[in-house]
Amino acid sequence: MPNRKIRLTAATLPVVMVISVLMLLVVLFVYSLWDMNLLYYSSYHYKRQQQENLNSAIILYSNDSTFLREHNEEKTFRLFETDSSSTVRFLSKQWGLYEALHVSSHNGNFSSTQLLGKKQECDHKAALWLCDRNRALSLSGGTEIRGKIYIPLNGINYTQIDGDYYRGEEIPYTRLGIADAQLPPIDSTSLVIPESLKEYREQSDELPTTTQTYYSFLEPTRFFSTIENPDEIVLRGNAVLFADELKISASSKINEAIIIARKVTIEEGFTGSMQIFCSDSVMIQENVILQYPSGIYLKAEIDYPFVSLSDNSEMNGYVIILGRIRDEELLFPSYRQSDKSLLRGLLYVDGTTNIRGEISGAVYLKDCFFSSNMNVYAGTLYNTRISRNDNIAYPVFLSGKYTRKEIKTIY
Structure with missing residues (x-):
């Protein structure tokens, strides 16, 4: 082919x-x-x-x-x-x-x-610590305590107030410990910052009337002062405000800042976060939410300092009251909390307290009482709900284990 x-x-x-x-x-x-x-x-x-x-x-x-x-x-x-x-x-x-x-x-x-x-406020990890004042802790009404309880040597009385008997269960001995006559010790380094900040008062600038600026934590701290009560305070981030007697209105916008004043009133309806350092009193009116992490640190320069948390208000962080405090007759509590209120965090009072409502965290008290119909019941909790909370980060304040815990990202 x-x-x-x-x-x-x-x-x-x-x-x-x-x-x-x-x-x-x-x-x-x-x-x-x-x-x-x-x-x-x-x-x-x-x-x-x-x-x-x-x-x-x-x-x-x-x-x-x-x-x-x-x-x-x-x-x-x-x-x-x-x-x-x-x-x-x-x-x-x-x-x-x-x-x-x-x-x-x-x-x-x-x-x-x-x-x-x-991560924990101190080594005791208490739900409640009440110093030994040579009398028992008395529980009445709808009081409920969950977690470890450190009580006076005289123990616990389950009693009644105005015919309202204690309605809870008897607390087992396994959850009880003996409290000392004094509160757990404070980490001395934690007391440095409130005093050191005061040194910047003379260097502070006048508080701007309005600003949308966020003061970054990557920059030097900004210091401001005011001698009046602005209708609206706008202060966010790495900033410190000095005042004498300050009223914070509901329209104010404060986040993460520090307030240093003699007396502070937070008016009804405010929502924000701040740490307050004062020497006289802090009044939190109704329907206020101090977001986590906020705080009140009162080092008294008077005999009768006062912090109050009103109905339908929340404090998320800490309330600490120290100093020269007098209330031998149990008439002027250093801390008063209303029935429909919530404190989430650390309560540490080196004085007397009159507490109702709810606390989720850790409570350390020098003394407590309840008053009704002109009667004073020493060492008594009435309709008080306290539960141990290990899910939050506590302030760096009490001595004890070092371990830190993250709270939030800041900028």
Whole structure:
């Protein structure tokens, strides 16, 4: 059979070349996709690793009391000896009775700033501690206490007030401990910040009438003062406000700031967060919500300091009352809480209290009483609901285990 010759036209070669180029482009495109995917994965892995390094740094700080010996002092630390990119920078400072911790990556491209408190308020981890005043703790009405209770040596009386007998169950001995005559000791370093802030009063600026500025915790703290009561106070972030007698209206917008004054009144309807340091009194009117983490620290410069929490109001954080306090006749409680109110956090009062309503956290009291129809019942809780809360971070205030706990991210 004769050989048949294949004849190619002149157009065949360009077609072959075009097809070859297209195939080459497809190969290059596939390679580029693979290379881009590898680059994306590498970038994602790097970012994820840096974020994990920051998380590890926060955990390290939260569990090692010797890691940073002083606040306001920057420290650099390499998490893994063989990896220079695991170097992390630390800077912490006290913010009221909490701590602000800033951690950043080796090149500063990744960072996190957290507000921290203590994982437990002190080693006792009490629901209630009532100092020994040579009389028993009396429970009446709808009082309910959940958690460890430290009571006077004289024990517990289950009693009645105005015919209203104690309606709860008898508390088992396994949940009882013996309280001392004094409250658990205070961490002396926690008392430094309230005093040190006062030194900046002379350097403070006049409070702006209105501002939407958020004062970053990455910048120096801003200090303001006011001699009047503005209709509206707008103060957010890393800022301190000095005043004498301050009224905070419902229209005010305050978050994370610190207030230093002699006397503070928070008017009905306000919602926000702040730490208040004062020397006379703090009045929280009805329908007020002080969001977590807020706080009231009253170091009395008078004989009868006073903090009150009114009906339908919430305090989330702490109430601490110290100083020269007198109330031998149990007529002027340092802390009064209404029946329809909630305190979530630490209550520490080195004085007398008249408490109703609900407390979720830890309660440490020098003394308590209840008054009705001109009668005073010493060492008595009536319609008071107290439950231990281990899900929040407590202020850095009492001596005890160091461990810190994250509260929130700040900026």
